Amino acid sequence: MGKTILCACEDVTLSEVRRAFARGHRDLESVKRYTGFGTGPCQGKSCLAAVVQELLRLGATPAEINPFTPRPPAQPVDFGTLAGIDPDTLPLDEGVPVPPTPRPPVPASSGPVPERASVVIVGGGILGLSLAHQLALRGVTDVLVLERSYLNAGASGRNGGGVRAQWSTPTMVRLGLRSLQLFRSFAGETGVNVWFRRGGYLFLAPDGAQVERLERNHAVQRQQGMRTRIVSPDEACTIVPELDRSRFVAASWNPDDGVVFPWPFLWGYAAAAQARGVTVRTFTPVSGIEVSGGLVRSVLTPHGRVRCDTLVNACGAWSPEVARLAGVALPNRPTRHEILVSGPLKPWLGPLVSNLGNGLYFSQSQRGEIVGGMGDPTEPAGISHGSTLRFLSRFSRAITELVPGTAGVPVMRQWAGNYDVTPDNNPILGPAGPANFFQLSGFVGHGFMMAPAVTEIVADALTGRARDEILDRFSLDRFERGPAVREDFIIG
Amino acid sequence: MGPPMARLPDPRFATDCTVHLDGRAVPARTGESVASALLAAGERVLSRSAKYHRPRGPFCLSGSCGSCLVRIDGEPNRRACRTPCRDGMRVETQNGWPDAVHDLLGVIDRLTPGGLDVHHMLTRPRLANEALVAFTRRLAGSGRMPDRASPRGPAASHETFDALVLGAGPAGLSAAEVLAGAGVRLLLVERDRIPGGRLRAGLEPDAAPDGWPAEVARAVLSSGGEVALATSATSLWHDGGAPVCLLVGEEPRRTRVVRAPRILVCTGGHARPPTFEGNDLPGIHSGRALALALAEHGVLPGRRVAVLGTGPEPEALLARFAAAGLQATAVTTPVARARGRGAVRSLDLADGGRVPCDVVAQGAPPTPAPDLLRALGVGVDWDPALEAFTPRVLRDGATGIAGLYAAGEVARPGTAAEAVSWGRRAGEAARG
Numbered sequence: 014m015g016k017t018i019l020c021a022c023e024d025v026t027l028s029e030v031r032r033a034f035a036r037g038h039r040d041l042e043s044v045k046r047y048t049g050f051g052t053g054p055c056q057g058k059s060c061l062a063a064v065v066q067e068l069l070r071l072g073a074t075p076a077e078i079n080p081f082t083p084r085p086p087a088q089p090v091d092f093g094t095l096a097g098i099d100p101d102t103l104p105l106d107e108g109v110p111v112p113p114t115p116r117p118p119v120p121a122s123s124g125p126v127p128e129r130a131s132v133v134i135v136g137g138g139i140l141g142l143s144l145a146h147q148l149a150l151r152g153v154t155d156v157l158v159l160e161r162s163y164l165n166a167g168a169s170g171r172n173g174g175g176v177r178a179q180w181s182t183p184t185m186v187r188l189g190l191r192s193l194q195l196f197r198s199f200a201g202e203t204g205v206n207v208w209f210r211r212g213g214y215l216f217l218a219p220d221g222a223q224v225e226r227l228e229r230n231h232a233v234q235r236q237q238g239m240r241t242r243i244v245s246p247d248e249a250c251t252i253v254p255e256l257d258r259s260r261f262v263a264a265s266w267n268p269d270d271g272v273v274f275p276w277p278f279l280w281g282y283a284a285a286a287q288a289r290g291v292t293v294r295t296f297t298p299v300s301g302i303e304v305s306g307g308l309v310r311s312v313l314t315p316h317g318r319v320r321c322d323t324l325v326n327a328c329g330a331w332s333p334e335v336a337r338l339a340g341v342a343l344p345n346r347p348t349r350h351e352i353l354v355s356g357p358l359k360p361w362l363g364p365l366v367s368n369l370g371n372g373l374y375f376s377q378s379q380r381g382e383i384v385g386g387m388g389d390p391t392e393p394a395g396i397s398h399g400s401t402l403r404f405l406s407r408f409s410r411a412i413t414e415l416v417p418g419t420a421g422v423p424v425m426r427q428w429a430g431n432y433d434v435t436p437d438n439n440p441i442l443g444p445a446g447p448a449n450f451f452q453l454s455g456f457v458g459h460g461f462m463m464a465p466a467v468t469e470i471v472a473d474a475l476t477g478r479a480r481d482e483i484l485d486r487f488s489l490d491r492f493e494r495g496p497a498v499r500e501d502f503i504i505g
Numbered sequence: 506m507g508p509p510m511a512r513l514p515d516p517r518f519a520t521d522c523t524v525h526l527d528g529r530a531v532p533a534r535t536g537e538s539v540a541s542a543l544l545a546a547g548e549r550v551l552s553r554s555a556k557y558h559r560p561r562g563p564f565c566l567s568g569s570c571g572s573c574l575v576r577i578d579g580e581p582n583r584r585a586c587r588t589p590c591r592d593g594m595r596v597e598t599q600n601g602w603p604d605a606v607h608d609l610l611g612v613i614d615r616l617t618p619g620g621l622d623v624h625h626m627l628t629r630p631r632l633a634n635e636a637l638v639a640f641t642r643r644l645a646g647s648g649r650m651p652d653r654a655s656p657r658g659p660a661a662s663h664e665t666f667d668a669l670v671l672g673a674g675p676a677g678l679s680a681a682e683v684l685a686g687a688g689v690r691l692l693l694v695e696r697d698r699i700p701g702g703r704l705r706a707g708l709e710p711d712a713a714p715d716g717w718p719a720e721v722a723r724a725v726l727s728s729g730g731e732v733a734l735a736t737s738a739t740s741l742w743h744d745g746g747a748p749v750c751l752l753v754g755e756e757p758r759r760t761r762v763v764r765a766p767r768i769l770v771c772t773g774g775h776a777r778p779p780t781f782e783g784n785d786l787p788g789i790h791s792g793r794a795l796a797l798a799l800a801e802h803g804v805l806p807g808r809r810v811a812v813l814g815t816g817p818e819p820e821a822l823l824a825r826f827a828a829a830g831l832q833a834t835a836v837t838t839p840v841a842r843a844r845g846r847g848a849v850r851s852l853d854l855a856d857g858g859r860v861p862c863d864v865v866a867q868g869a870p871p872t873p874a875p876d877l878l879r880a881l882g883v884g885v886d887w888d889p890a891l892e893a894f895t896p897r898v899l900r901d902g903a904t905g906i907a908g909l910y911a912a913g914e915v916a917r918p919g920t921a922a923e924a925v926s927w928g929r930r931a932g933e934a935a936r937g
């Protein structure tokens with residue numbers, strides 16, 4: 014039997030689409046992420062109809078074949094061309110795509126909800142799902158994860174996949190190191206590949222003030238046993254020869270940091286937790302929370318009410334919305350963060366490179382794309398998922414300046430997610446309002462790399478095994494106790 | 506290797522320059538696409554595919570698919586079908602070892618008849634998994650990073666027009682004609698160097714008179730507008746709360762950020778690949794694109810052409826290929842598989858028949874291309890008869906989004922004559 018190729022860019026066969034569907038990836042956004050179809054240079058132009066025809070034959074519903082969100086640019090454009098646009102001429106706005114009216118129908122819930130569950134986790138991002146997995150490992154399997162959309166719809170499916178232990182405080186370094194360990198063992202443990210590649214992180218300091226910052230962090234990291242070194246521009250250029258060495262004065266290099274492919278973590282955690290008895294329901298939003306006597310009693314979904322003993326809010330940028338359903342105010346301020354990928358290139362870039370001067374960061378994915386982002390100081394708070402030309406021009410100016418060779422590389426796709434920003438850039442952990450309403454949010458732009466370590470600790474706390482200091486350090490009432498210690502080593 | 510392709514022996518199609526493919530000299534015509542010159546030279550394999558290292562060559566020849574990416578003058582992932590030939594141009598195949606034609610890694614395809622399950626393979630033990638990650642990273646990606654820095658693009662200009670018409674095919678031309686006639690100062694954008702779109706393939710000679718595209722261009726100029734040829738409308742964004750289009754011109758290199766209160770999207774559809782076993786073999790192409798290469802550059806796509814599909818367009822293709830001296834066979838029943846190594850050699854039909862051929866022309870209509878329209882909020886519906894998503898565009902070209910219009914095959918496949926009248930209605934609606 015030869016192959017029928019439905020997506021020629023990513024080499025996705027007819028049988029791969031069938032396998033994805035059989036495994037429960039039924040809607041187009043999920044099939045796209047699971048098979049990779051539509052993510053290559055043609056961006057789905059020549060394969061979308063063929064995949065939909067097949068999904069319909071397999072029994073997909075009309076709502077399940079809503080076409081995936083179109084991502085600019087519709088035709089590839091070089092970084093060098095985009096760098097010719099002055100971003101100041103392009104005021105920031107909501108971006109594209111503008112959602113259509115009426116909104117397309119949403120697929121049906123992936124199954125019925127039970128009448129009760131010991132632990133209900135709202136939000137099927139990396140934090141919610143890894144917590145479910147950690148609870149299951151501890152024998153707590155009466156757990157229900159409720160996700161409003163498909164897995165990977167939130168920041169966990171939109172991030173850059175950078176994972177590091179180069180942080181500025183002993184606590185964050187410890188969590189980063191533990192997560193790196195868990196990333197390494199993930200494939201073996203769950204049987205799902207996540208393409209963890211230890212290529213290191215290279216932080217570039219363009220001036221003396223940034224060098225001092227790197228040196229302070231370096232001391233903290235060495236104390237924790239890390240191999241971080243401060244290196245000269247010449248040495249940095251032996252690690253990434255394409256860098257323009259005149260653009261920075263020193264760099265901080267840890268060869269043990271790395272990058273992952275984010276999407277499979279969510280299926281991997283979900284499958285591992287479900288294999289132990291946890292229930293995961295996609296396309297099932299929580300629309301209300303019932304509180305009485307100082308406790309959450311149940312959550313409301315379109316498919317019924319679920320009673321619970323503990324409710325965990327793991328909704329990332331949407332956590333304040335969900336907390337409000339229980340009358341709880343969280344200080345999180347969601348803020349859009351844009352990101353892009355180039356077309357696939359042969360391996361040339363080992364580490365994730367971050368320029369502390371302007372927030373530019375980029376790495377090379379397992380498939381060879383340059384993946385990168387750059388925060389925008391003019392970005393207002395508020396959830397937004399639109400893409401802007403302004404971002405393309407800002408990013409392209411920054412990357413072509415630092416890596417002049419990228420001028421002739423075409424950009425393939427851009428998109429956006431939301432950082433879940435807190436006043437001190439640290440997460441919010443522990444109960445807030447009702448005593449059994451547990452918060453697991455506020456991971457800014459580094460929740461992916463924190464999730465494995467943090468959820469281990471949270472699972473220990475929820476099962477009464479151990480209580481780590483981060484539960485006090487990162488509790489909501491820290492903001493009332495006095496000035497909180499701000500994490501300043503945030504990128505993007 | 507496939508049979509040598511060639512050009513019609515007509516002095517109009519004489520080659521006048523040379524491009525180099527992996528060091529081999531290929532005669533070409535200045536300004537024709539690299540893909541067209543390579544097809545005429547019988548060079549069909551331009552890269553190897555991402556996972557299975559299957560041979561890849563141009564399919565759509567019109568910028569819709571991603572199958573013709575090559576390295577050109579040291580820059581990776583260039584589309585051979587969108588890059589005009591220049592004398593001395595260096596073209597390199599991608600992702601083959603040692604090159605795309607002789608790729609030794611093609612063995613991956615043969616060893617994995619049922620495909621690979623990349624998510625679950627070799628996850629343990631850890632050493633095996635780490636070796637897998639290291640190995641697949643080396644195989645991944647297609648183009649190599651540029652060897653040197655190319656200059657940054659020119660500073661972008663910011664411009665405003667009364668109307669922006671994207672695409673100078675039958676729909677865009679007739680919309681532009683109406684607007685220009687009403688004195689609207691418009692910018693008509695065409696990614697090719699010659700206006701006309703599908704009319705240039707000559708498959709529907711009655712759809713419009715010969716000199717019409719040039720006439721429309723003159724009308725646009727005389728109403729104070731501009732025609733931008735060899736200029737690609739890369740996408741529509743919404744920066745600053747209003748639609749904005751980024752135009753990239755090839756020769757001269759030019760970057761333009763354009764705003765207009767009326768935008769008419771007439772950029773045509775996407776060629777639709779067939780879906781049978783072996784459907785990605787080099788030698789299988791969009792029929793309309795083959796007809797265009799034949800009409801403009803005398804490219805003979807092969808000796809024996811199998812034309813897929815029924816209806817006026819496949820019939821016109823058959824007639825066109827036969828007139829050029831090729832043996833053309835109509836394939837009107839379902840195809841089970843394409844056979845061949847490195848290039849198509851025959852088609853097995855579902856009814857047991859077999860069609861020997863060295864090129865396959867896809868005659869099925871293109872799928873609509875709602876990408877640009879969706880950016881600004883136009884919804885789409887699955888059309889079971891067309892087996893494609895169609896954007897919500899009315900008969901008069903309105904989209905429900907203020908100032909945004911569409912006409913022609915970007916919205917729905919049809920004849921060129923239908924596109925002409927749809928474009929006219931859209932022009933009238935936009936004129937107000």
Ligand SMILES: Cc1cc2nc3c(=O)[nH]c(=O)nc-3n(C[C@H](O)[C@H](O)[C@H](O)COP(=O)(O)OP(=O)(O)OC[C@H]3O[C@@H](n4cnc5c(N)ncnc54)[C@H](O)[C@@H]3O)c2cc1C
Pocket residue numbers: 135136137138139140141159160161162165166167168169170171172173174175176297298299300327328329330331335350351352386429430431432433453454456457458459460461462463
């Ligand atoms: C562009 C970008 C790049 C980033 N790069 C990195 C990086 O390199 N490394 C890193 O570690 N981190 C990175 N981050 C941050 C990281 O992605 C996030 O911190 C992390 O994914 C947060 O996970 P989460 O589970 O809290 O949130 P999410 O993944 O957003 O999950 C929350 C889920 O809750 C669901 N939800 C919301 N409301 C409801 C409701 N009412 N009912 C049910 N479900 C609901 C949402 O649909 C969503 O799926 C990046 C973020 C962005 C946006």
